[in-house]
Amino acid sequence: MTRRAVALLGTWLGAGWLLLAVGVAPVAACSPPFEPSIAALGPGQVVLIGTTGDPVPGGRAFQVERWFNATGPATTTIAFKEGEPLGDCSYPVFPGMHMVIAPFQDVPGHLTADLGTLQADPDSDLGRQYIAEAERLFGPGSAPMADAGGPPPDAGIPWLPILLVIAVLVAVGAQVVRERRNRLSAVEQVEQLELRAEQDRSLSRGHGYVETDGPPGVGM
Numbered sequence: 001m002t003r004r005a006v007a008l009l010g011t012w013l014g015a016g017w018l019l020l021a022v023g024v025a026p027v028a029a030c031s032p033p034f035e036p037s038i039a040a041l042g043p044g045q046v047v048l049i050g051t052t053g054d055p056v057p058g059g060r061a062f063q064v065e066r067w068f069n070a071t072g073p074a075t076t077t078i079a080f081k082e083g084e085p086l087g088d089c090s091y092p093v094f095p096g097m098h099m100v101i102a103p104f105q106d107v108p109g110h111l112t113a114d115l116g117t118l119q120a121d122p123d124s125d126l127g128r129q130y131i132a133e134a135e136r137l138f139g140p141g142s143a144p145m146a147d148a149g150g151p152p153p154d155a156g157i158p159w160l161p162i163l164l165v166i167a168v169l170v171a172v173g174a175q176v177v178r179e180r181r182n183r184l185s186a187v188e189q190v191e192q193l194e195l196r197a198e199q200d201r202s203l204s205r206g207h208g209y210v211e212t213d214g215p216p217g218v219g220m
Contacts, residue, residue: 036118038102038133045102046070046111047134049122049141052080052097059112060093066141068134074144078103081114089114098122100130 038045047068053061059079064072078101083090091114101119103111113119120127134141 038118038130038137041102041118044069044105046105047100047102047130047138047141048076049100049131050098052078052093052095052099054095062111064144066143068141069138071142071145074146076111079110079112081112085115089116091115100127100134102130 038047048062048064049066049068050062050064053063053075055061056077059077060082062076062078064074064076080093081088081090082093085091098121099119100122101113101117103113103117105111118130120130122128122131
């Protein structure tokens with residue numbers, strides 16, 4: 001074999017190893033550990049149980065049923081690396097995917113996920129294993145917080161205080177009316193006396209009596 005042939009063979013072998021490294025490295029980097037666990041992700045790892053929704057700015061809506069090691073709203077956003085699994089950590093994501101997931105959190109509040117993220121169907125054996133581990137590490141988890149713009153779940157109208165206020169107002173009004181009737185002014189008393197006198201005169205005329213200024217039996 002000539003030197004030229006050896007050099008050409010070395011070039012092809014080097015290119016082959018380079019292509020192999022480029023093609024395999026992303027797949028290896030996105031592959032989950034052989035025995036994945038939440039504990040291996042560190043004490044600050046957040047775990048969610050919920051369902052994927054529609055795409056939104058910054059990722060995809062995620063309807064949360066339970067938060068572990070964190071608190072948050074009923075709907076959060078996870079930036080899934082969506083796409084065909086071509087070795088760049090992308091994978092297909094669709095609305096309605098029920099999952100337990102331990103997303104990455106590069107900055108507080110910004111959740112991301114790719115093919116290598118710890119995730120599973122909660123109803124599968126692996127999903128139940130992840131949930132049991134999350135409960136062992138972080139407790140039973142917490143329900144989503146109520147939205148800031150609306151009333152908390154199960155909050156009703158406080159009818160009892162409202163009814164008590166109405167009853168007090170009615171009682172006060174009735175008392176005012178009674179006091180007003182019991183405390184007639186002098187003018188009102190005179191008016192009532194004049195009204196009664198006028199009624200008496202009307203009754204007298206109705207029975208044929210004639211009122212005079214003189215003593216009885218003296219005519220005009």
